[in-house]
Amino acid sequence: MAGCERIELEGHRLDLLGGLGAWLPDHKTLLIADTHFGKEATFRRNHIPVPTGSTNGTLDSIGRMLSETGAERLIILGDMFHARSSLSADVCEALETFFGEYQRVRMMLVLGNHDMGVGRLPSKWPIEVVSHHMIDRIRLSHHPPNAPPEDDLVICGHLHPAVRVEGRMDSTGKLPCFWYSKRCLVLPAIGEFTGTHRVRPRGSDRAWMVVDENVIEYRMKRVRHPTT
């Protein structure tokens, strides 16, 4: 059973899930970002051998979160597919199986930069495509914008944030994280075959890292140690 951390940001309740999604209990909506479906197919198409399976792995973990939360809506905050060549036969088949299994869930894609290069998705797919979306003064987008004063909060993706925990004699590798900075919550990338980008939370930022499906709040280094 995956972990979960209940937080409140600007008056909105939010569950950060160990499966790398964010759950809005008041809106029965699951948010995820940067699935990069079919990235492995794109690599293969470009003569780089990568096994199949990561798209299914990502879909499985989304499916688990949908079942556990009983979500009525799934919103992907951009970069659903990696590139045009990601829509290979096996990837499309996997997606269609997924759609069939979760017919009760309304699906929405907020366009990301990778999606721009993908072109139109098959019209029979039950997914609404938008450039951004608002839920109760929460703005959903792909890129992290400066939160407009009229909105409470922005939730987005794109950055693939991760943190590293370092002590004097030991340090962890990069751990994917939720990163909250200036009223903007950046979700970790959920795609299995995607990299991470190290962020350095500072000031009043907060971050929650995901370790073995547990969500742990990251405690900030307050004093900078001179490194040698």
Added chain:
Amino acid sequence: MLKTVKPPTPNQVVENFFESTGFKPFRFQRSVWRAYRDGQSGLVHSATGTGKTLAVWMGPILNWLSKTQDREKWNPKRPPPLRVLWITPLRALAGDTEKSLRAPIDAMGLPWRLESRTGDSKASVKARQRRRLPTALVTTPESLALMMTHENMLEQLAGLEGVIIDEWHELLGTKRGVQTELGLARLRRLNPNLRTWGVSATLGNLSQARDTLLGVDADPDRSRIIEGYRDKRLKLESLIPDKIDRFPWAGHIGTKMVPQVAELLEKSESTLVFANTRSQTEIWYQQLLKHRPDWAGQIAIHHGSLDTSVRSWVENGLRSGSLRAVVCTSSLDLGVDFTAVDLVIQIGSPKGAARLLQRAGRSGHQPNAISRLAFVPTNAIELIELAAAHDAIRQRHLEARQPLRKPLDVLAQHLVTIAIGGGFESDELLREIRSTEAYQSLTDTEWKWVLDFVCRGGSSLQAYPEFRRVEQLDDRYVVNQKRVMTQHRMNIGTIVSDSSMQVKYLKGRTLGTAEESFLSKLSPGEKFLFAGRLVEMVRVKDNAAYVRRSSGQPDTVPRWMGGRMPLSSELSDALRRKLEQAANGKLIGREMRSLRGLMEIQQRWSTLPKHDELLIERIKVRGGHQLFVFPFEGRLVHEGLAALMAYRMSQYRKTTFSMACNDYGVVLQSPLPIEVDEAIERGVFSTNELTGDILNSMNATEMAKRQFRQIARVAGLIHQGLPGRQKSSNHLQASSNLFFDVFNEYDPENLLLDQSRIEVLHHQLEASRMFDALERISHSRIVITDPPKVTPLSFPLLVDKLRERVSSESLSDRIARLQKELEKAASEY
């Protein structure tokens, strides 16, 4: 006027040339020429600067002369087609090699054309060479592989009479060496009578070095080892500080000795100062300049990460004798004759006797000159090392370089190379590949797997849809797609380069490269030493770090990977014997005598271990218990041993160890007392289940992941950006970690994963040396002492910065502990 002059015989032509240089051919040079004439192959080894180049170069020249005596027919406008290939390990050496090969050609007026072909050659030259290669070509292993991707060059390569591999000892034991073996196998198939000659420094395993070079099909009766000029006179001395402190002096890199070193530099014409890592060269260069500001412009720095223009400026300065000193790393171990250099200084442990010998040979670079080397210890025990190295050299106990066994990443790359260059038929190519020493034991299963990997991506059972690299047409394997060809050709040179990033001034001048992992950790404004200058980070953009000149104190020094070599097993053994001599009260030589006081303290507080003893010292410190163990087996073995001991002990008692290692021993620290007797009884040093315990003990996955970085690049998973297309190929970037995880999850049978584990076991942890060490320990008497204070032997371990931690904590627990530690540290401010 008409007087018929009898044309000189080929031998006379060569003798005349030697006369003009003021030397006479050595006997060994003549032996090589004769062997070459008789169609034999072999390996020539000799001290640096004793005529190895001419020994192998004159063979082909004499041969041609004897076939083409009629000078009337010599027409420089119509040079003979390709006859000789000269492979040099570094492309930076190609220019100099070409120069020294050209001298005899010019002097004899041969109509030969001599050219280089490396990554630095102009595209127009390469295109012309594709049509017609020169008579003799200087090239690198990578460029040879590249030539084999051009089908139309194979015909020219088939005309080769001889191939010469320079500095073979540098390639042996590396993946580039294996790449060379594969290239040679191909050349031999094109011309079964090809002569192969290697040139090498003296090694402990010369016949293995020769066999690897000549392949398994070589006729033993026609495979020679020719020893060159052996006894170049050698003068080794150590700089011994006036007062040997009770303990190895701190400072870690011995910069306390700067004044003495400066004094030595003052007295010599031109000096090479060798340090063991690139970071140390940066620090020493700064310290020397600080001590003697008037030497600005007279001393320089040289290491492998500096820009070519910087390096060649330094090399020219050395050649012309205009530089007083150059602080360098192994980057100046090779090639280039610096006749002006009359002294070599070695800072810190040379790590091996062969290496010390070779470095010393950089000075007095003429057959009859004396090599002078001054050794600067960075701690007291290194003086014992030097004494030990001296013994090892005297007894010719030199290190061996172990050849690599069947790395599948290199093989995968080679298959694509051959598929592009005209294609292959499976059985035929397998025979050729098994004729190399590296792949002689390649199994059918492994062969099938690599073949599948390049054709289908995964094993035949798990083909990857839509993947095509090599295609099968009837019985032939070929590459048809232009993009695969381009990608592959760009990738061939990537066996050496790690993920490095350029360091540039804002105005655009390139200083060199540093590891991405180092640069990406710097914040703007942080200052670091680079290329002998203090610079500060401005920003990282487009895979380059932009810096500007700065002043003040550096915040950090770049670290480059792969800088730390372990002490060789030969030298370790000699070191243990030296200690035993000392234990028996025999202090032979200036170095050992200078340590009398230190040895006495060691004896009094603990003991000096004899050759068949293992010393363990227990010391209680604030906050924990320390266990010092001294196997004297080199750092890599100790790293493995430390982790193994910690792992085995934590199996029966829950505890956490932190540890440090150096070339002499290991320290384990634990909050709880460590019951040594119980640990030994429970088999902490046992060889049972060794491999399994090693793999469990180290964070083996982490290490394998790191090792996988290179494998992924060689096997063509990670591509260098195509020039001018960097942006468009961004969506094909993925880190090797990501590949590793995805393979582990979805194709765990992938043999490249196995390879990374094997490489970790054998090259990173030196598992076989570890096994030998444990065997030795099991026959040793274990001596446990409880010294009142940290002993001279233990002290260097405490200052060594390399620390790792082993525990059975979960990642979440580790994070909790780390975060707590940080909070505590923060509250102390």
